[in-house]
Structure formats: C-alpha cells, structure tokens
Amino acid sequence: MTQAIQFQPNANAGVIGALQQAAAATGVDFAYLYANARAESGLNPAxxxxxxxxxxxxxxxxxxxxxxxxxxxxxxxxxxxxxxxxQGASPAVKQTILSLRHDAGVAARLAGEFTRDNAGKLQAALGRAAEASDLYLAAFFGAGGAIKFLKSMAAAPGMAAASLLPAAAAANRSTFYHRDGSARSLAEVHDLVANRIHRHLGDEPAGTILPPAGRSMPPADPALAAARARMAYLVLAAMQ
Structure with missing residues (x-):
C-alpha cells in the first residue's frame, strides 16, 4: 500500500532529502520520520x-x-x-557534538536509530509490534516512560497522567493539562499525543515502521562520513 503523505508546501528540500537518506540508511519508514520531524519541529532543524x-x-x-x-x-x-x-569529552567537545542536532542529515539518521531502539524495547515490554503512536510516545517520554504510560493506561485509563509522569508534565503543561488547569487523563494525553503524529502521516495508517527481520542495512553515506571525519580533524586539532 502506498503511503499518503501530505507534504508541507514550504518544506526545505534539503530536510526532505535528509529524511529520505535516513530512511534508507536505518530501515525506518520515511513516512514516520517525516511525520515525527513535522510534529516535533515543523521541519525546522534550528x-x-x-x-x-x-x-x-x-x-x-x-x-x-x-x-x-x-x-x-x-x-x-x-x-x-x-x-x-x-573517553570523557570536554565541555567544548560535547557542545560541538550537541550542535550536530541542527544538521538535518545527522539528526535524521540518529532519529532512525532512536526509533529502532525504541521499537525493540516496546515490543519486548508489550509483547506486540510497536505502532506509530507508541513510537511517538517513546520519542516524547522516552521508551521507559512510554512503556510505563501504556501499561498504566491499559489498567487505569482515567488516571491523571501528570501523577504518573510529573517531570514530563512540568515540561509539557499544555499536553498534560486542560486550559482551565485540570489534569488530563492517561487516555486523553494518549489521544492528544497520538493525534500529533497521525495527522502528519496522511490518510492511511503508517504501515510497517521497521523492515522485516534480517533485512540488510545500507551503509552510511560516504559523503556524510567524509564531512564528519573532517569535522573530527578540526575538533581534535583545536584541542591540541
């Protein structure tokens, strides 16, 4: 089935290309990576x-x-x-590494790896394949938080979500609380967060997020690797 994708009209072509390359490199569905990036940043690397x-x-x-x-x-x-x-990077080197989050190509590839890691953790804990909404919950709360959330919701969907994940609630008040200040339930937060990813996936389900077991993974882009190697040289030279 062909995935229906509603592209943002002014989306940066470089960002779309980075997402396509990341999907090929990590085996994660392009539609999911695109929807995740739109939901998280509006496709803005900065x-x-x-x-x-x-x-x-x-x-x-x-x-x-x-x-x-x-x-x-x-x-x-x-x-x-x-x-x-x-080896215990210095604060300056850590800051250089953190700045790579704003490189669409690097961010997209590591987002693909992050998705694969979370899919494995979710499947092991839940006993089923992770769906797009599960993976976005994991991106939002971390795999551990998503597992805790989903298991608690299955047992008590009306429970106040903020009481289960207080740190996440403090950082995302609009997600965990209504405009009048009342707490949203686990089921309400789930629907709200799931809708953020589903509305960017088009009219059809996300389909297969990960490739079948045993499918080979394409190697990293040589041009990207060369660029990172040059950055490594510059960083290490600056440290000497």
Missing amino acids: ARASTSSASGLFQFTDATWLAMVQRHGDKHGLGWAAQALS
Whole structure:
C-alpha cells in the first residue's frame, strides 16, 4: 500500500532529502520520520524548546543525543564523536557534538536509530509490534516512560497522567493539562499525543515502521562520513 503523505508546501528540500537518506540508511519508514520531524519541529532543524534542552529537527534533549551518538555514531560517520564521549569529552567537545542536532542529515539518521531502539524495547515490554503512536510516545517520554504510560493506561485509563509522569508534565503543561488547569487523563494525553503524529502521516495508517527481520542495512553515506571525519580533524586539532 502506498503511503499518503501530505507534504508541507514550504518544506526545505534539503530536510526532505535528509529524511529520505535516513530512511534508507536505518530501515525506518520515511513516512514516520517525516511525520515525527513535522510534529516535533515543523521541519525546522534550528528549532529549540523553551522548557527543556530539546533542540533540532527531532528535538533531542542533550542527554539523549549524547547517548545516541555514543551508541550509534560509528555507523554514520561520527566515530570520532562516539570515541570522544566514551573517553570523557570536554565541555567544548560535547557542545560541538550537541550542535550536530541542527544538521538535518545527522539528526535524521540518529532519529532512525532512536526509533529502532525504541521499537525493540516496546515490543519486548508489550509483547506486540510497536505502532506509530507508541513510537511517538517513546520519542516524547522516552521508551521507559512510554512503556510505563501504556501499561498504566491499559489498567487505569482515567488516571491523571501528570501523577504518573510529573517531570514530563512540568515540561509539557499544555499536553498534560486542560486550559482551565485540570489534569488530563492517561487516555486523553494518549489521544492528544497520538493525534500529533497521525495527522502528519496522511490518510492511511503508517504501515510497517521497521523492515522485516534480517533485512540488510545500507551503509552510511560516504559523503556524510567524509564531512564528519573532517569535522573530527578540526575538533581534535583545536584541542591540541
């Protein structure tokens, strides 16, 4: 089935290209990556959150971004960054690595890896394949928070969501509370968050987010790898 995608008229062609390349490189559905980026940043690689450290096309927080670079950087031309982090990178080098969130190509590839990681965790915990709404909850709350949320919602959908995830509620008041200040239930927050991703997926379901087990993964883009290697050289040279 062909995925119906409603493209934003003024979307930057470079961003769309980065998402397409990331989908090919990580095996994650382009439609999901596109919808996620639209929901998170409006396809703006320079976007910054006002209530947290979230930044870039996919609004990675500082901690999550650094963890993803250390875990998956080698596959996408960021071996220098992964090595620097594993060896205790200086604040200046960490800031350089964090700034890569605003590179659409890097952000999209690590968002694909993040999606794959979360899909595996969700499937293991829930006993079923993760759906687009599950994956977006994981992007929003972290895999652990999403699992906690979904399991609690299954048992008590009317429970106040803010009481379950107080830190997330403090950073996202409009998601967890109505305009009159009353708390939204788990079911209400789920519907609100799920709608954010579904409205950007077009008229059809997201379909298969991940490729079948055993499908080979394309290698990192050589041009991207070369660019990151040059950045590594410049950073390391500046440290000497």
